[in-house]
Amino acid sequence: MTRKRRHSLPLIVGGTLVGFIALMALISIFWTPYSIQDMTGGRLGPLSSHHWLGTDKLGRDLLSRVMIGARIAIAVGFGSVLIGAILGVILGLVAGFAQRWVDESFSAMFDILIAFPTLLLAMLIVAARGASLTSAIIAIGIGMSAIVARLTRLLVKRVLAKDFITASRASGTSWARIIFIHILPNIWTTLIVTFALQFGFAGLTEASLSYLGLGAPPPNASWGSLLQEAQATVLTSPVAAIAPGVLLVCLVIGMNLVADGLRDVADPTLRRSR
Amino acid sequence: MKVLEVKDLTVQSGDGSKVVSSVSFSVEPGERLGLIGESGSGKSMTALAVMGLLPAELKASGGLLLGTGKDAPRQIIGAAEKDLNEIRGRVASIVFQEPLTALDPLMKIGRQLSEPLRRWKGLKGEGLQKAIISALAEVSINKPERIAASYPYEISGGERQRAAIAMALACEPSLLIADEPTTALDVTVQAEILALLDTVVSKRGMSLLFISHDLAVVSRITDHVLVMKDGSVVESGSLTDILRSPQHPYTRDLVASAKELDNALAIAKNSGGI
Incomplete structure (x- = not known):
């Protein structure tokens, strides 16, 4: 406790990057410069006061499309982290409490799911439900839940071995109550860091899914589909590829930094005493 | 009438090796029993078995009756977790080695202490706060308000150890099990904690099962002792008998080493060393 670290630099930088993208997403809900379907400019128009980022090969305003892309990235982040967190924490808790072969079967299941490529999982889900943003979110969320579950299992086992759990049981606390007052508070800081990290990766995975046409269908403009559209004309009008690419990098790096910063801030031994 | 009756208690690990074998003893209301043995002698496992808190990989067999007065004696081995939770903390509770x-x-200490108080006494709000402060005051904590908020x-x-004792005493148990409660503390604090246990146990008329590897410590607080080695009780009787004429070779070693230390201290004192 020699140093107070309420605000860490990574948290500020990461928060700014992610905040910028979130702001773009928020604004896009109420307003975009043009409708994403309107072909308002010339084809592959240059950067201008009317079209800040130029236009794409169909003459649609790129800034508007990138803004919608930000909204999709944020929605995918929240949606998949929500699914991954709920499913992962529940499965992890069950596996953490389980013994011997039950525990081992759970671990094996998590490992298989982690080894299973998210793209393949997404293809299966898309085949079953059709290509949509929801399918992408479900696929990413399920893939993520295995990572969360494996971590939760480990954390739960570690906390369960602590004396204070035995002490709490010795005073007659039920398991259900122990989970809420002792186990979850002792593992959530680590989990939050993972959720932040996974939020960024979810955006990246969604971009690859959209790139392959497994994400949100047109006219929805995910960063992945923007990249895919810009691919053919990348030499003549690079901005169309650079803009979504840079934003994607900002999102992933930003969430990584946020995760780093949260780890510093959440460390209870660095917490300020009253 | 007994608070605790242990009959042929055997604790086996998964591979069939016996951690505790055929241990029998009983504790009367208000009686203080010391359980002496080196580490690995099975004394702590005996204590955990009494609370029904053995790790999942250990299996207990034999008779273990806990309860007195209005809480009719109940068999602990094989009891459901729900039934055990009605006994734990209220009939018997435990203080561990490392607070x-x-x-x-x-x-926060106050919050941890509030758990058993709230559950058993149905206290809340103002009354709960008062109970927390008075519980901390009972274990001679100065500034209980400050400790409760720490x-x-x-x-x-x-x-910390006083707070842990306050937690163990919160539900007014008939039997207090102290598992090496002073081993992790330095010598002056050790003496204070022993004095505290002595006072509260007498004041409340509780029974005490005091577990230690240290004959000198046990001799200061109990009048009857049980000597354990390799999972079995090798000798039992009143403390004075055991000190005067130890029967088992292991007990003789224990007494001899305690006396050696005494003599060394006496010599050092006489020559002005200490």
């Missing part, structure tokens, strides 16, 4: 790990690091890492080792 730093026996308290949840992320929970995290375990913010207070001293002695204060």
